[in-house]
Amino acid sequence: MLKFILRRLLETIPVLLVVVTVTFFMLRLAPGGPFDSERKGSAEQEAQLNAYYGLDKPLMVQYFNYVGNLLKGDLGPTFTYANRDTNEIIGMFLPVSLELGIYSLLVALIIGITLGVIASLKPNSWSDYFPSSLAMVGICLPTFVLGPLLILFFSLKLNWFDATGWEYPRDRVLPSLTLGGYYAAYVARLTRGGMLEILTQDFIRTAKAKGASASRVLFKHALRGGLLPVVSFLGPATAGLISGSFVIETVFGIPGLGKQFVTSAFNRDYGLVMGTVLVFATFIILLNMIVDILQVWLNPKLKFK
Amino acid sequence: MEPATTSSFNTERLLEQADQGTSLWKDAWLRMRKNRMAVFSVVVLLVISLTSVFGPFFLTYSYEETNLDRVAQAPSADHWLGTDKLGRDQLSRILYGGRVSLMVGLVATAVSLTIGVLYGTIAGFVGGKLDALMMRIVDIIYALPFTIFVILLMVIAQDAGTAVENWLLQSFGWKTDVASKWNLILLFGAIGAVEWLTMARIVRGQVLSLRKMEFIEACISLGLSRKRIIFRHLIPNVLGPIVVYTTLTIPAVMLLEAFLSFLGLGIQPPRSSWGLLIKEGSEMMEEAPWLLLYPGLLFSLTLFSLNFLGDGLRDALDPKTSKD
Numbered sequence: 043m044l045k046f047i048l049r050r051l052l053e054t055i056p057v058l059l060v061v062v063t064v065t066f067f068m069l070r071l072a073p074g075g076p077f078d079s080e081r082k083g084s085a086e087q088e089a090q091l092n093a094y095y096g097l098d099k100p101l102m103v104q105y106f107n108y109v110g111n112l113l114k115g116d117l118g119p120t121f122t123y124a125n126r127d128t129n130e131i132i133g134m135f136l137p138v139s140l141e142l143g144i145y146s147l148l149v150a151l152i153i154g155i156t157l158g159v160i161a162s163l164k165p166n167s168w169s170d171y172f173p174s175s176l177a178m179v180g181i182c183l184p185t186f187v188l189g190p191l192l193i194l195f196f197s198l199k200l201n202w203f204d205a206t207g208w209e210y211p212r213d214r215v216l217p218s219l220t221l222g223g224y225y226a227a228y229v230a231r232l233t234r235g236g237m238l239e240i241l242t243q244d245f246i247r248t249a250k251a252k253g254a255s256a257s258r259v260l261f262k263h264a265l266r267g268g269l270l271p272v273v274s275f276l277g278p279a280t281a282g283l284i285s286g287s288f289v290i291e292t293v294f295g296i297p298g299l300g301k302q303f304v305t306s307a308f309n310r311d312y313g314l315v316m317g318t319v320l321v322f323a324t325f326i327i328l329l330n331m332i333v334d335i336l337q338v339w340l341n342p343k344l345k346f347k
Numbered sequence: 348m349e350p351a352t353t354s355s356f357n358t359e360r361l362l363e364q365a366d367q368g369t370s371l372w373k374d375a376w377l378r379m380r381k382n383r384m385a386v387f388s389v390v391v392l393l394v395i396s397l398t399s400v401f402g403p404f405f406l407t408y409s410y411e412e413t414n415l416d417r418v419a420q421a422p423s424a425d426h427w428l429g430t431d432k433l434g435r436d437q438l439s440r441i442l443y444g445g446r447v448s449l450m451v452g453l454v455a456t457a458v459s460l461t462i463g464v465l466y467g468t469i470a471g472f473v474g475g476k477l478d479a480l481m482m483r484i485v486d487i488i489y490a491l492p493f494t495i496f497v498i499l500l501m502v503i504a505q506d507a508g509t510a511v512e513n514w515l516l517q518s519f520g521w522k523t524d525v526a527s528k529w530n531l532i533l534l535f536g537a538i539g540a541v542e543w544l545t546m547a548r549i550v551r552g553q554v555l556s557l558r559k560m561e562f563i564e565a566c567i568s569l570g571l572s573r574k575r576i577i578f579r580h581l582i583p584n585v586l587g588p589i590v591v592y593t594t595l596t597i598p599a600v601m602l603l604e605a606f607l608s609f610l611g612l613g614i615q616p617p618r619s620s621w622g623l624l625i626k627e628g629s630e631m632m633e634e635a636p637w638l639l640l641y642p643g644l645l646f647s648l649t650l651f652s653l654n655f656l657g658d659g660l661r662d663a664l665d666p667k668t669s670k671d
Contacts, residue, residue, distance in 0.1 A: 184605065
């Protein structure tokens with residue numbers, strides 16, 4: 043297993059290099075630069091700025107400079123914030139997004155698994171139809187519809203929460219529910235499917251025949267296999283949570299990295315765009331790796347290869 | 348079916364008998380008709396698309412006609428669904444937006460379908476080293492944060508379109524709308540380019556597993572021609588999953604379009620799409636909640652129907668892996 047993890051870690055290096063290279067050249071070859079906003083300075087000022095940030099050098103030189111700095115852990119300058127570099131900015135915004143992501147993932151897993159298990163215990167009965175329909179509604183209500191609707195109802199009509207902001211613990215409720223709700227719906231469907239498949243298998247019947255209690259059969263025997271589809275969904279879910287955070291952070295006015303990414307892409311803030319893309323890519327790749335490990339650990343039929 | 352116990356073993360006759368049985372599609376249609384939710388979804392989708400396509404011809408107000416005297420008005424006899432922040436008729440904008448959203452859904456799905464099926468079939472058929480290489484590429488693209496790339500691509504495309512437009516205006520004096528057309532085309536391409544991966548995997552897996560199945564071996568030992576095996580036996584069996592996955596790709600594509608439009612990266616005003624309308628609605632939901640409610644409802648209803656149709660088709664076409 044250690045060998046497997048090591049090999050997977052080594053494999054992430056070329057993938058991240060591809061991400062860095064593609065993003066770098068996509069940004070640089072595109073028209074428009076960081077300093078040509080509406081309030082245009084003189085050509086002289088622009089040239090000065092370009093020279094200061096090394097943007098006047100040949101592209102390949104800039105690329106190798108960037109990769110070289112990256113190896114030292116330096117993500118370079120950002121043009122949006124004066125006297126701060128990208129590392130600081132990311133360090134400032136990442137914890138907020140991370141918190142939102144963790145809460146949302148918890149919402150997705152707790153609500154999703156609970157609903158899915160309930161639905162699978164008595165298939166085609168009301169205790170199946172209700173959670174299943176709820177999951178279907180959840181899948182068809184995208185975050186950018188659900189979020190504003192929740193604000194409309196709970197913040198503007200009922201006044202239970204503030205419409206925007208990220209100051210108090212209660213500010214976490216609506217965003218996490220919105221972002222997590224969508225994935226809870228998926229998790230519920232996957233759990234139901236996985237559990238139904240497991241519950242009809244021989245080893246479950248054997249366990250019941252040997253007199254194991256219903257809860258022991260469920261928690262000790264069935265869940266481990268029934269949750270396999272959910273585990274393999276965690277990889278795509280993380281990617282989804284990250285792109286979902288772009289919308290959620292805009293809707294709820296949360297000062298997180300997702301919002302920064304979209305703004306910095308508009309502003310051509312090269313350093314910040316590259317930095318955020320790298321952080322997101324690393325998260326997605328690492329989580330996919332953890333998912334692969336978990337899958338083998340949960341499913342004895344698979345082996346680390 | 349009765350087991351074939353005839354002593355005179357006549358392949359042709361047997362095959363004909365088999366052909367006369369209910370076909371896959373007839374079977375599927377029979378199963379599908381019983382699924383009330385799926386039939387209901389088809390009706391809903393038909394109503395929504397027909398109204399979006401033909402509705403605008405019967406409307407008094409166009410989707411881009413602004414009227415600053417009646418800004419953000421509530422639904423009335425004159426404007427059935429109210430007006431938006433520039434006094435444009437919301438009903439007209441919703442219907443026009445429906446055209447755009449549905450078109451993006453269909454065209455981008457067609458792009459991803461073409462790439463995915465071709466890629467998957469080639470990989471599955473040729474097999475060996477080429478297959479390994481092609482699938483490794485898919486794996487790598489899968490690992491990339493592709494929504495992020497689509498966002499970057501759209502940001503860049505917007506500026507590129509505007510740059511071309513300005514250049515045409517300044518050097519030739521041509522006033523064009525290159526930017527918004529270009530934007531639409533790029534939207535198709537960008538979405539189609541990321542959504543083909545799963546299709547390629549599904550098709551390849553199907554082709555690979557089918558080639559090893561007994562009924563294909565049986566076909567070979569019965570001496571059927573390669574063409575007949577491929578067209579009569581392989582393709583119909585891959586077609587099911589392709590149709591099902593295509594139906595499920597359409598909502599995914601529409602969701603991505605709406606997501607991009609919501610971030611201000613997709614369809615640009617004065618054009619409209621459901622995603623854009625939801626964005627505009629959520630910006631003024633306190634004063635004019637109907638601007639958010641109707642497009643949101645319609646979009647969700649469409650996604651709902653497409654998902655149910657996809658589920659229904661899966662149950663009908665592939666009874667082995669029904670939704671349980």
